[in-house]
Amino acid sequence: MNMKKKLLAVIMSVAMIASISACGSTSKSDAAQSQQAQTTDTTAQASGSGTQTSQAAGTDTAATTSTGSISGTVTAAGSSALLPLAQAAAEAFMNDNPDASVVVNGGGSGEGLKQVSQGAVDIGDSDVTAEEKLDADAAKGLTDHQVCTITMAPVVNASLGVTNLTTDQLVSIFTGKTTNWKDVGGPDEAIMLVTRPSSSGTRALFKTWALGGAEEASNKALETDDSGTLLQTVESNPGAIGYVALSYLVNDSKVATVSIDGVAPTLENTYNGTYKVWGYEHMYTKDAGSDAAQAFISYITGDTFSSKIEAMGYGVASKMSSEAVAAHQTTK
Amino acid sequence: MKDKIRKEYLGRGIVTFCGAFIIILTAAIGIFLLVQGTGTFTKFHHTLAEFLFSSRWAPQDNATTGGGSVGAAVYICGSLMTCGLALLFVTPFALGAAVFMTEIAPKAGRSIFQPAVEIFVGIPSVVYGWIGLTVLVPFIRDTFHATMGGYSVLAASIVLAVMMFPTITTVAADAIRSVPSAYRGAAYGIGSTRWQVIYRIVIPAAKSGIYTGIILGLARAFGEALAVAMVIGKTRAFPKDILSPTNNLTAAIASDMGNSASGGEQNMALWSMALLLFLISMFFILLIHLISAKGKQENGK
Numbered sequence: 001m002n003m004k005k006k007l008l009a010v011i012m013s014v015a016m017i018a019s020i021s022a023c024g025s026t027s028k029s030d031a032a033q034s035q036q037a038q039t040t041d042t043t044a045q046a047s048g049s050g051t052q053t054s055q056a057a058g059t060d061t062a063a064t065t066s067t068g069s070i071s072g073t074v075t076a077a078g079s080s081a082l083l084p085l086a087q088a089a090a091e092a093f094m095n096d097n098p099d100a101s102v103v104v105n106g107g108g109s110g111e112g113l114k115q116v117s118q119g120a121v122d123i124g125d126s127d128v129t130a131e132e133k134l135d136a137d138a139a140k141g142l143t144d145h146q147v148c149t150i151t152m153a154p155v156v157n158a159s160l161g162v163t164n165l166t167t168d169q170l171v172s173i174f175t176g177k178t179t180n181w182k183d184v185g186g187p188d189e190a191i192m193l194v195t196r197p198s199s200s201g202t203r204a205l206f207k208t209w210a211l212g213g214a215e216e217a218s219n220k221a222l223e224t225d226d227s228g229t230l231l232q233t234v235e236s237n238p239g240a241i242g243y244v245a246l247s248y249l250v251n252d253s254k255v256a257t258v259s260i261d262g263v264a265p266t267l268e269n270t271y272n273g274t275y276k277v278w279g280y281e282h283m284y285t286k287d288a289g290s291d292a293a294q295a296f297i298s299y300i301t302g303d304t305f306s307s308k309i310e311a312m313g314y315g316v317a318s319k320m321s322s323e324a325v326a327a328h329q330t331t332k
Numbered sequence: 333m334k335d336k337i338r339k340e341y342l343g344r345g346i347v348t349f350c351g352a353f354i355i356i357l358t359a360a361i362g363i364f365l366l367v368q369g370t371g372t373f374t375k376f377h378h379t380l381a382e383f384l385f386s387s388r389w390a391p392q393d394n395a396t397t398g399g400g401s402v403g404a405a406v407y408i409c410g411s412l413m414t415c416g417l418a419l420l421f422v423t424p425f426a427l428g429a430a431v432f433m434t435e436i437a438p439k440a441g442r443s444i445f446q447p448a449v450e451i452f453v454g455i456p457s458v459v460y461g462w463i464g465l466t467v468l469v470p471f472i473r474d475t476f477h478a479t480m481g482g483y484s485v486l487a488a489s490i491v492l493a494v495m496m497f498p499t500i501t502t503v504a505a506d507a508i509r510s511v512p513s514a515y516r517g518a519a520y521g522i523g524s525t526r527w528q529v530i531y532r533i534v535i536p537a538a539k540s541g542i543y544t545g546i547i548l549g550l551a552r553a554f555g556e557a558l559a560v561a562m563v564i565g566k567t568r569a570f571p572k573d574i575l576s577p578t579n580n581l582t583a584a585i586a587s588d589m590g591n592s593a594s595g596g597e598q599n600m601a602l603w604s605m606a607l608l609l610f611l612i613s614m615f616f617i618l619l620i621h622l623i624s625a626k627g628k629q630e631n632g633k
Contacts, residue, residue, distance in 0.1 A: 132593070192481055201591065218568040223567065
């Protein structure tokens with residue numbers, strides 16, 4: 001009896017230790033296997049957390065050639081604005097390349113940049129350039145891939161009826177000077193500002209390109225952690241105004257977008273340069289990135305995926321007109 | 333000899349290792365927070381007074397330059413206000429529930445009430461927050477015509493009060509149960525009514541345990557981020573009244589920690605706020621020890 005109990009305890013503790021250390025030991029054995037296969041396999045090892053790597057060793061010579069033959073593990077983390085697209089891309093990419101495994105997480109732009117510069121992930125997703133968030137040395141080691149553009153639109157409750165604001169009116173509203181919709185041609189309804197945290201990439205873009213650099217009145221605004229919550233808040237409050245990326249508006253009819261100076265926030269207007277509130281979404285890799293990571297990024301920016309990008313409300317970077325690009329470079 | 337090792341030292345070794353590991357881990361977290369949290373003052377040369385008492389919060393969000401301001405007074409005030417108000421709301425209910433389930437209806441208390449309260453403990457904070465967001469916030473907006481859509485100190489306090497309730501109730505109930513029945517017997521013996529026994533004898537005797545429960549509840553409320561963040565509105569201003577939105581320490585940390593540049597002024601200021609929370613919770617624990625030591629002293633005689 002006593003013996004049995006002891007045995008049980010030993011088995012239990014062994015099981016516990018095994019399950020706890022499972023993650024760690026996987027990567028170790030992977031590393032060992034890959035050392036044997038080092039001659040053929042130089043890719044796909046960047047993260048070290050791979051479960052696909054042992055399979056990868058044999059077939060890896062064709063890693064960068066055509067679709068269907070890419071193998072290896074890609075890990076990405078960062079921007080929540082880019083997350084839905086990156087996840088959709090990962091799914092499609094893995095469908096085409098059954099041997100590849102792409103894991104995408106959120107965490108925020110700052111976190112993504114930090115992790116990629118430390119080598120914790122292969123790709124760091126970011127709304128802003130690495131120079132803005134990392135120190136110069138860390139930023140130098142990273143390669144920027146502009147995978148798509150994102151357009152930010154002011155949104156109001158659909159029942160409000162305000163469809164256009166001038167830049168001055170917008171600035172006045174978001175800095176808390178205008179407090180009632182009747183002052184900007186709307187109904188007699190108190191304005192309720194809904195914003196994003198000060199470190200948010202969406203907020204940074206909106207501040208630069210829609211508000212001319214003016215700081216939002218944080219002491220008069222509700223702050224929401226993510227664009228989904230922001231939308232929900234705007235939906236349930238008739239006087240609310242906020243801003244989100246177009247990608248959040250694809251299936252939403254309870255909020256209305258507002259034109260700025262008569263220009264509607266659409267992809268077409270972003271492409272032709274008339275609508276100014278947009279920015280690039282970045283995927284950063286350390287140096288050039290692993291082959292698998294490169295293949296993943298070129299898949300996102302490639303032609304087959306571009307229709308999906310637009311369907312999800314993002315902009316295709318290659319479609320930006322030279323006027324639009326130039327306007328952003330000179331004023332920045 | 334081999335048998336002795338197995339019988340005695342192996343178990344002792346494992347237990348000692350586990351115990352020591354936890355202590356080392358706690359110390360490591362403390363040291364880490366201390367190192368990270370003091371960066372605001374050493375690396376960016378802000379004064380402690382600015383951090384604690386200024387309401388100007390405009391830190392620079394990049395890796396190197398400082399020069400912004402890191403006044404966290406709004407967040408600190410928000411934390412104190414919501415927790416204080418929540419405590420005010422919950423204490424009568426929690427105490428009432430504890431007395432009810434131990435003294436008034438001990439049988440039903442043990443078989444129905446206690447499990448029901450324990451279920452409360454297991455409900456994740458996101459659920460509390462969500463219910464608060466979908467029920468409480470619109471209710472406050474429509475009933476009191478709150479200007480900022482019902483996101484308010486009041487909503488946050490009520491959510492926190494509900495979350496503190498099970499902690500305070502269970503600890504207080506345990507304390508009341510552990511009052512020796514001889515006390516009650518003696519009181520009945522000299523002709524006390526049941527309420528007199530509860531009010532004059534049992535509650536005073538269980539005082540230190542009840543205080544411990546209240547402080548544990550308060551500590552939980554201080555550390556709660558998610559549920560509060562969902563209903564407080566996160567407006568960076570002192571609340572004008574309990575129907576206005578404000579922000580608190582945990583919600584502010586949670587909303588900017590992922591995006592802010594690591595090692596930058598904003599990031600460091602957030603770490604300082606985390607350190608402050610750590611110190612507050614240490615203070616609470618210290619308080620519990622002081623109270624229970626005092627309680628032992630009183631009861632021991």
